[in-house]
Amino acid sequence: MTRLPEKGRSDLAELHALLDEVHLAHIGLVTDDSPFVVPTGIARDGDQVLVHGSTGSRWMRSVAAGTKVCVAVTSLDAVVVARSAFESSFHYRSAVLFGRFSPVPDAEKEGALDLLVEALVPGRAREVRRSTARELAATLVLSMPIEQWSLRVSQDWPDDEEADVEGPAWAGVVPVATRYGVPQPAPDLRDGIVVPASVRALSAQPRPTCP
Amino acid sequence: MTRLPEKGRSDLAELHALLDEVHLAHIGLVTDDSPFVVPTGIARDGDQVLVHGSTGSRWMRSVAAGTKVCVAVTSLDAVVVARSAFESSFHYRSAVLFGRFSPVPDAEKEGALDLLVEALVPGRAREVRRSTARELAATLVLSMPIEQWSLRVSQDWPDDEEADVEGPAWAGVVPVATRYGVPQPAPDLRDGIVVPASVRALSAQPRPTCP
Numbered sequence: 294m295t296r297l298p299e300k301g302r303s304d305l306a307e308l309h310a311l312l313d314e315v316h317l318a319h320i321g322l323v324t325d326d327s328p329f330v331v332p333t334g335i336a337r338d339g340d341q342v343l344v345h346g347s348t349g350s351r352w353m354r355s356v357a358a359g360t361k362v363c364v365a366v367t368s369l370d371a372v373v374v375a376r377s378a379f380e381s382s383f384h385y386r387s388a389v390l391f392g393r394f395s396p397v398p399d400a401e402k403e404g405a406l407d408l409l410v411e412a413l414v415p416g417r418a419r420e421v422r423r424s425t426a427r428e429l430a431a432t433l434v435l436s437m438p439i440e441q442w443s444l445r446v447s448q449d450w451p452d453d454e455e456a457d458v459e460g461p462a463w464a465g466v467v468p469v470a471t472r473y474g475v476p477q478p479a480p481d482l483r484d485g486i487v488v489p490a491s492v493r494a495l496s497a498q499p500r501p502t503c504p
Numbered sequence: 505m506t507r508l509p510e511k512g513r514s515d516l517a518e519l520h521a522l523l524d525e526v527h528l529a530h531i532g533l534v535t536d537d538s539p540f541v542v543p544t545g546i547a548r549d550g551d552q553v554l555v556h557g558s559t560g561s562r563w564m565r566s567v568a569a570g571t572k573v574c575v576a577v578t579s580l581d582a583v584v585v586a587r588s589a590f591e592s593s594f595h596y597r598s599a600v601l602f603g604r605f606s607p608v609p610d611a612e613k614e615g616a617l618d619l620l621v622e623a624l625v626p627g628r629a630r631e632v633r634r635s636t637a638r639e640l641a642a643t644l645v646l647s648m649p650i651e652q653w654s655l656r657v658s659q660d661w662p663d664d665e666e667a668d669v670e671g672p673a674w675a676g677v678v679p680v681a682t683r684y685g686v687p688q689p690a691p692d693l694r695d696g697i698v699v700p701a702s703v704r705a706l707s708a709q710p711r712p713t714c715p
Contacts, residue, residue, distance in 0.1 A: 319530035321539035328532035330576040365541040379639040428590040450690045468685030479661045479675040489674045
């Protein structure tokens with residue numbers, strides 16, 4: 294992935310749009326002077342990002358304690374097939390946020406968890422029962438202000454040299470899309486419970502990759 | 505993403521399979537005592553992983569100089585929709601590799617670049633012209649031995665409590681898949697150049713998310 298200065302963006306709305314679309318983050322931290330990267334779900338809450346995990350998770354506890362983090366959220370949007378290997382690349386949107394997380398106060402924890410559920414499966418929060426006190430106690434919910442960040446966007450056509458454009462090779466872009474498939478009911482699902490609206494909506498999202 | 509010890513795997517073949525399928529890596533490093541994460545393309549070459557980039561890239565130069573890295577390769581395979589928010593999660597495969605990259609020797613650079621191209625667009629390397637000496641000189645190709653790594657795999661059905669299973673909520677799994685769309689020719693593509701076999705093969709991959 295080529296990373297040229299002109300790909301840098303400073304538009305906060307573009308950053309928000311990426312964070313509202315891609316909910317897989319890779320969080321980098323430093324442990325014992327060594328880099329460590331963890332994939333985790335993420336959601337935006339206004340000018341903050343939220344993550345959650347088990348109180349038993351070592352990396353979550355380290356992040357909750359305020360260790361410095363780098364949060365990467367990446368969308369791979371297309372393969373750029375140029376007329377040479379050198380000019381071939383990707384369309385991508387790549388956000389990197391820097392800062393420190395802190396625990397969401399107990400009074401706001403349930404609302405933050407609802408927001409995470411809604412980000413991942415819109416409509417699901419009101420289809421399930423409320424979390425129990427025991428479940429809430431076993432869950433760490435952390436927030437980080439969106440303050441220090443960078444966003445790089447690559448969405449150009451192949452930029453081949455003139456001699457290559459005049460040559461025999463094809464050039465173009467092949468879109469890459471992430472889509473949901475057909476819901477699979479759990480083996481222990483009781484008879485007569487239909488697929489809920491939230492799950493139907495996920496699977497009904499447009500699928501531009503289909504013929 | 506819950507990360508429980510029982511999800512850990514020690515099967516090298518499973519790691520290789522993930523690295524051969526997912527070519528987006530997030531590389532963590534430490535710069536000025538702070539964590540930094542960069543998304544980049546990756547390919548496996550036997551018992552090594554390869555990355556490449558511009559000699560003008562600061563993070564590539566740092567990685568080429570042998571700074572410690574953590575390489576995360578993640579596949580998000582499904583949303584696990586449980587009967588409670590607490591038990592809801594994801595199917596994923598998550599590899600994390602630790603070590604240091606070093607530059608691929610000049611004599612092996614072209615072969616390593618071909619391997620990267622082939623990983624990303626199988627068949628493309630033989631459809632394009634050879635890289636020029638200038639292009640090779642502007643490209644850093646780095647390799648890291650696959651030695652220290654961990655792999656976590658989550659692929660279970662929702663594990664709801666008995667009281668929830670007896671309740672009214674649906675439970676199941678919604679597959680997530682990454683697929684290629686219809687190739688878009690570049691605006692400057694000359695008439696009569698057809699979509700090559702490599703690009704047709706990408707777009708023809710099975711699309712289980714389609715009805």
